[in-house]
Amino acid sequence: MTFNPFSRKKAEQETAPAPVEDGSRRKTGPTPKRRDAEAANLRPLVPKDRKASNKIARAKMREKQDREYDAMKTGDLAHMPVSERLDFRIYIRDYVDARWNVAEFLMPAVIILLVISMVVTSALPQVILPLMIIMYAYFFWAIADTWWMWHKLKKLLIAKFGEKSVEKGMRSGTYAWSRAMQMRRWRLPRPRYDKRGNWPK
Structure with missing residues (x-):
C-alpha cells in the first residue's frame, strides 16, 4: 500500500459539513437579467406623450x-x-394719463394732413408746401412735448422710488414715451381715471 499524504486531506474536505446559508440571504426568486434590471431603473427624460x-x-x-x-x-x-x-409703472401710467400729450394726436394729424394734400394737390398745388411745414412742425412739437414730459416725470420717479426705477433695464422712459404716443382711449392698461387731471401723489 502506497502512502499518499494528500488523501487524508481530501477525505476531510469531502466529509466536511456544507455551510448553512443565512436565512436573510435566501433567494426568493430567480435573479433578473442585467438587461431587465437596467431597463427597470431607467426613467424617461420626457413624457411619453x-x-x-x-x-x-x-x-x-x-x-x-x-x-x-x-x-x-x-x-x-x-x-x-x-x-x-409695479408701483413705479402705475405711477408712470397715472402721470401720462393725467396730462394732454401732443404726441397722442400725432398720427391722426398726419393722416388728416396727408388726405388734405392728396385732395387739393391737383387744384391747389401751392398748398402742399404749407401743409408739409405744418406736419413737420407738429412732429417736432410732439417730440419736444414728450421729452419735457419725461424730463419732469424722471425727477418725480427718482424722488419717490429711487434711481432704480429709471435704470436702463427698467425701460421706464420707453414705457412713458410709448404710452404718451397712444390715444388715451386706446391705452393698455386702461387709464384708472376717466378724465385727465388726476395726478399721482
Missing part, C-alpha cells in the same frame, strides 16, 4: 394671456401681468 403635454401647456399659457389682457382692458390691477403691477 410629449405632443399632448405641449398642447396642454400652450392652452394654459393662452388662457393666462387672455386673462391678463382682459384685466388690462377692464383695469383689474390684481390680474394684470406682474410688470404692470
Whole structure:
C-alpha cells in the first residue's frame, strides 16, 4: 500500500459539513437579467406623450394671456401681468394719463394732413408746401412735448422710488414715451381715471 499524504486531506474536505446559508440571504426568486434590471431603473427624460403635454401647456399659457389682457382692458390691477403691477409703472401710467400729450394726436394729424394734400394737390398745388411745414412742425412739437414730459416725470420717479426705477433695464422712459404716443382711449392698461387731471401723489 502506497502512502499518499494528500488523501487524508481530501477525505476531510469531502466529509466536511456544507455551510448553512443565512436565512436573510435566501433567494426568493430567480435573479433578473442585467438587461431587465437596467431597463427597470431607467426613467424617461420626457413624457411619453410629449405632443399632448405641449398642447396642454400652450392652452394654459393662452388662457393666462387672455386673462391678463382682459384685466388690462377692464383695469383689474390684481390680474394684470406682474410688470404692470409695479408701483413705479402705475405711477408712470397715472402721470401720462393725467396730462394732454401732443404726441397722442400725432398720427391722426398726419393722416388728416396727408388726405388734405392728396385732395387739393391737383387744384391747389401751392398748398402742399404749407401743409408739409405744418406736419413737420407738429412732429417736432410732439417730440419736444414728450421729452419735457419725461424730463419732469424722471425727477418725480427718482424722488419717490429711487434711481432704480429709471435704470436702463427698467425701460421706464420707453414705457412713458410709448404710452404718451397712444390715444388715451386706446391705452393698455386702461387709464384708472376717466378724465385727465388726476395726478399721482
